[in-house]
Amino acid sequence: MNAIVVKDLTRRFGDFAAVDRLSFEVAKGEIFGFLGSNGAGKSTTIRMLCGLLKPTSGSATVDGVDVSRDPEAVKQRIGYMSQRFSLYERLTVDQNISFFGGIYGLDRTRLDARRRFVLDMAGLAGRERLRAADLAGGWRQRLALGCAILHEPPVVFLDEPTGGVDPVSRREFWRLIDHLSASGVTVLVTTHYLDEAEHCNRIAIIHAGRLAAIGTTAELKQVFADRTIVEIRTSNAVEAMRLIERAPDVEKTSVFGTSVHAVLKHGERDVDGVKARLEHAGVPVASIEPVPPSLEDVFLDVVEEAG
Amino acid sequence: MDLIPRVRCLVWKELLELKADPRLFGILIVAPMLQLLALGYAATTDIENVPVVVVDADRSTASRGLISRFSASPSFAIVDVVSSAREVDSYLERGRAWLALSIPSGYGDAIASNRPQTLQLIADGSDANSTNVALGYATNLLGAYSQERGVLDPRVQVWFNPRLESRHFMIPGVLALLLLAITTILAAMGIVRERELGTLEQLNVTPLRRWELIVGKLLPYALVGMVDVCLVIGIAVLWFEVPLRGSVGLLFAMTAVYLLSTLGLGLFVSTISSTQQQAMMTAAFFFMTPMVFLSGFIFPIENMPAFIQPITYLIPLRYFLVILRSIFLKGVGLETVWPQAAALAAWGAAILTLAIARSTKRAA
Missing domain, CATH: 3.40.1710.10 (abc type-2 transporter like domain)
Incomplete structure (x- = not known):
């Protein structure tokens, strides 16, 4: 049985369908990434899966429990952490752990064991008496995660868990997620950072409340199987983009750092033509080479296709 | 009975938060005493010389x-x-x-x-x-x-407060006012603060039940209110020598009934406010100020225009003022104040029901 099973899940707010007939499944122990622009319906989906919001139609089960029929039973089985790292700022690290442990109904022995685990995991041993308000971002984030999984839930929802955190802490955080997954915990995570999505076993891209693409990163990159992406290094990226944007053999262009990515319609045989066009117009081309599609290429392509 | 520990856990957390905020702690304990002293001396209408x-x-x-x-x-x-x-x-x-x-x-x-x-x-x-x-x-x-x-025989006699000391009349009223201000505003702000912090959402994804959350959030403020009552009664009786002729037990029981309305009002305010400032302003200006003016605390209800008088029946402070003054100055028991007690209890039940219904809807 899969840990999360979503079938035709829909949530309307008035006439607006925030989530529209969404279907996907997540296997036990999988790290499942949820990508989408702001307002695509990621948070609404997570809120329904957590039992916070009633679906308008369709169904979803989490660890075998139907979220519309028994939202309270769902809450026993999940951990949830939002981008706000919601902790009680006036309480100390230790008091936060004791509080959430008490709310989850842990007895003293289990709470002590879990307290040691969380302090160790978050690297907060020796800082038990610091107030949550005085913790740096990365520590707050890890403490928030620790408090959300005190009761060892089989499924964990993370809603943009790495916002506003430095790169070192982000890496550390993903190491923790990998550990959780290795111990059999299912993780559904939304993120804006496409490089983070590479940590996920599978990814769903949602757009305007609908599933636009789903699969492993390798599978998703197959959308470019028949097309070639070339990276053009030039000292005049803006002019280069303007020149090739409307060329018949170029599907579309986008800026990647200081270089330009162009999607060619007919594969590598168009490369020379593009190069000639640029040089003819006096734009120096330092290099023009086919590159493998990045997840960002995929995301932009899928979202554009989904319209 | 694994439900009570979660309420206890919430109460413990709430009191810890109060203790960790010295400013708030000051508002709860020092401010009532200052207010009582200020009102006890300044708000007296007694005049000398x-x-x-x-x-x-x-x-x-x-x-x-x-x-x-x-x-x-x-x-x-x-x-x-x-x-x-x-x-x-x-x-x-x-x-x-x-x-x-x-x-x-x-x-x-x-x-x-x-x-x-x-x-x-x-x-x-x-x-x-x-x-x-x-x-x-x-x-x-x-x-x-x-x-x-023996020239005239006007037979003017004043009962209960023979020297007509307004202090004896005012101080029990101050107790009612303080409880309203402190418990209503604190409860409303306490709940809205959790919404602002996101901890309310965090609690909503735990197995914590709605009623546990509400009891756990309101009970600590009821405790604070009771501590304030002890402080105020102590100062009133020992310092201002206000007579406490009735039963102290009845006074506390009636205070508990009154707290149902003030905390219920606080919960209600929290459901119509999205920030702490809003909660504070709504509570202070929209509810408390009119309540104080229309309760008979300052202006006698009998002197109000006929069309305003019925409105005063909607104000819980009105009933509690009568109860307090009756217990303090007349020393009467429940057999006399039961109509006011019943009205107060009904008001509390109504506002709590309304507030709980609204807060559940908001979470859905």
């Missing part, structure tokens, strides 16, 4: 006897005794006297022959409140005097 000018046209033993009555009273101070009514004007105009007592010639003879005699009191009406009080004192003094002398 009202300046009086006397026109003594009689200059008899009897008139001097009457004047000495005024000068012996702590309420009055004789600024001057003049012989002509025309001289009074300048005293009143310049504020050197608030009252002028005019004793006509022939006063002594009238007293001696037991004939009714009229005395004239002229008052400066520019400060109506103080003047009313001063006039009241003067009328009482004259009443008592004439009763002794």
